[in-house]
Amino acid sequence: MSGRRVRRPAARQARQARQPARRGAGPARRAAEGDGARAVQRKVLAVGLAILLAGTTATFLLEQAVLAPRRQVQAASALPVYSAVGQRTDDVSFWPWTFYAEHAGQSPTLLPTEDQPYLREEVSALAGMLLDGAVEVDDTGRLVESFSEQTASCLYLRDVPLVWTPPEGGVQNLTLDLGVGGGSDPALSYGMAVSVVLKTDQAPTEAQLEAAHRQVLLELCFQCGAAGWLLDAAAEVTEATPAPADAPSEPSGQMTEPPALSFSDGDSPLSEEAQRRLQKAAQLSLGAVMDRMSQPMGELAGIDETMLMWPTDLGPDTSLWPPDNTPDLTALAAGTLSQDDTRKLEQRLQQQYAEYGIELQVVTLSDSVLVLLSAAGFTLGLYYSPVLETWCGMAIQ
Numbered sequence: 001m002s003g004r005r006v007r008r009p010a011a012r013q014a015r016q017a018r019q020p021a022r023r024g025a026g027p028a029r030r031a032a033e034g035d036g037a038r039a040v041q042r043k044v045l046a047v048g049l050a051i052l053l054a055g056t057t058a059t060f061l062l063e064q065a066v067l068a069p070r071r072q073v074q075a076a077s078a079l080p081v082y083s084a085v086g087q088r089t090d091d092v093s094f095w096p097w098t099f100y101a102e103h104a105g106q107s108p109t110l111l112p113t114e115d116q117p118y119l120r121e122e123v124s125a126l127a128g129m130l131l132d133g134a135v136e137v138d139d140t141g142r143l144v145e146s147f148s149e150q151t152a153s154c155l156y157l158r159d160v161p162l163v164w165t166p167p168e169g170g171v172q173n174l175t176l177d178l179g180v181g182g183g184s185d186p187a188l189s190y191g192m193a194v195s196v197v198l199k200t201d202q203a204p205t206e207a208q209l210e211a212a213h214r215q216v217l218l219e220l221c222f223q224c225g226a227a228g229w230l231l232d233a234a235a236e237v238t239e240a241t242p243a244p245a246d247a248p249s250e251p252s253g254q255m256t257e258p259p260a261l262s263f264s265d266g267d268s269p270l271s272e273e274a275q276r277r278l279q280k281a282a283q284l285s286l287g288a289v290m291d292r293m294s295q296p297m298g299e300l301a302g303i304d305e306t307m308l309m310w311p312t313d314l315g316p317d318t319s320l321w322p323p324d325n326t327p328d329l330t331a332l333a334a335g336t337l338s339q340d341d342t343r344k345l346e347q348r349l350q351q352q353y354a355e356y357g358i359e360l361q362v363v364t365l366s367d368s369v370l371v372l373l374s375a376a377g378f379t380l381g382l383y384y385s386p387v388l389e390t391w392c393g394m395a396i397q
Contacts, residue, residue, distance in 0.1 A: 092363050092370055094381060094395040095193040096179025099147065099154050108145040108156075116144055119157065119178075122296055126196045127162055127176055129292040131390065134165040137176070152183020154193075162198070172388065174198045180300050188397055189377040192301040197368075197383055197393030204367060204386035212369045212386035214332055216362060217345060218281040220371070221329055224314055224352050274334035280389075281333075284316065286371075286382065289391045301396055307376060308396065314356050368392065 093101070113120055120139055128135045138161050145156040160176040177199065182192035204212070220226075270278075287310035298305035327345045331337040337345070346362065353360040353373075361372035369384040383393030 092365060094179075094195045095185060095187050095397045096154050096156070096181055096195045096395075098187075099152060099181065099185075100156060100179065103147045106147070108147050111144040111146060113139045113142045113144060113157070119144060119155070122300060123157060123160060123176065123178055123196075125296045126178070126293065127198065129296065130196070130198065130289065130392070130394065131164050131166075133167045135162055137162045149183075152181065152185060154179060154181025154183075164198075166390075172200065174200055174388075190301070190303060192303070193395070193397035194297055194300045195381075195393070195395035196297075197395070198385070198388075199367070199392070200385065200387050202387050208386035209364055209369070211335070212384055212389070213362070213364050214335060214337075214342075215277055215281065215389070216369045216371060216384050217342070217349065218277060218329060218332060219284075219286045220349055220353075220360070220362070221327070221345075222281045222316060223284060223286050223310070224349070224356075225316055226327070226329075226349070226352060270330060271334055274330060277333040278330070285391060286310070287315075289382065289394070290380075293394050297394060297396060303378070303396070307378075308380060311356060311358070314353075314358075 123139060124135075124137050127137050139157070142157060142160055145158070147154055147156075155178075157176070157178045160178070162174050162176055164172040164174055166172070175198070177195070177197050179195045180193070182188060184191070187193075290308060290310045294305040294308035297303075298308050327341070327348065328337060332342070332345065350360050357375050359372075359374040361374075363370045363372065368386065371382045371384070373380045373382075379397055381393075381395040382391055383395075384390070385392040
């Protein structure tokens with residue numbers, strides 16, 4: 001594969017109208033949000049967090065800027081997975097939780113959340129940007145745990161209750177775990193690590209885990225252009241389908257919501273479930289979550305937020321797979337793609353992302369599916385919940 005970008009004008013304009021707007025980077029995005037004061041406040045809060053981490057990380061960052069070469073995550077680090085798309089394991093931890101496990105049995109320093117306004121601010125921001133819909137975080141009476149040693153320190157806020165109301169309605173009671181810290185551990189390419197994960201008390205079934213793994217593969221395909229031809233065909237079918245006669249009309253001057261894309265498998269109709277999963281993947285929620293989370297995560301980790309956004313040169317109109325050799329994504333959505341073909345699809349996804357300098361790993365955990373994207377000397381992880389059917393966490397180190 002050459003890495004050449006192929007632009008397809010046929011149905012691209014119609015499809016772009018159905019995609020969520022991408023946020024710009026840096027100052028342009030903040031200007032669009034019209035909230036400069038808020039950005040300044042968040043930077044002040046981030047400084048407060050850095051002070052609380054006792055200064056050990058700051059010293060290490062100065063040393064790293066001069067001395068340390070960039071490195072890839074190795075099997076012996078806090079992420080014991082390497083080039084393992086499709087692997088199943090219960091033991092994949094980002095550095096904050098490895099550090100926490102190393103201090104098991106020790107007494108942490110306890111800090112009331114009421115005395116940590118900056119951390120409370122970050123928790124609310126992270127939860128609100130991670131999920132679509134309304135989010136209410138209740139951290140009253142919770143305690144921040146802090147572990148420190150000579151070369152590293154980390155803060156934790158665990159089992160914070162929150163209430164999530166998705167856009168489609170209903171109420172979900174969840175908990176949030178946050179870990180943020182840093183030091184001179186070789187696993188920390190930039191000396192800092194952040195992990196935030198939302199959890200539900202309902203354990204996923206085996207069927208839910210398998211469906212989540214398929215959905216993650218679908219979203220990775222749509223995000224990198226591997227589903228471009230399928231999107232074009234769906235856009236053309238949707239445009240050619242007349243609106244129902246009894247469809248309600250929008251008030252004059254109001255934006256009309258574009259109809260959902262209609263996918264097909266040649267002459268064979270797709271099941272409602274397969275149609276739903278393809279439509280969900282076409283929303284490009286993976287890239288949207290990364291863009292929303294880039295600012296608060298970047299501030300906590302001391303990393304430029306643009307490094308955490310979805311790559312601008314890798315999108316639904318980027319194609320390295322010719323149409324006559326495209327994996328059967330409709331079968332993947334329907335759950336009928338064979339294990340052998342699924343493995344081939346996973347390997348090709350790795351090759352596709354590698355063309356853009358991204359090492360891709362997908363690991364099924366006991367309660368979620370974890371996507372690991374390694375590039376520019378650090379690793380970013382995104383968690384997908386089989387029960388909630390949405391992205392539920394993000395971590396960097």
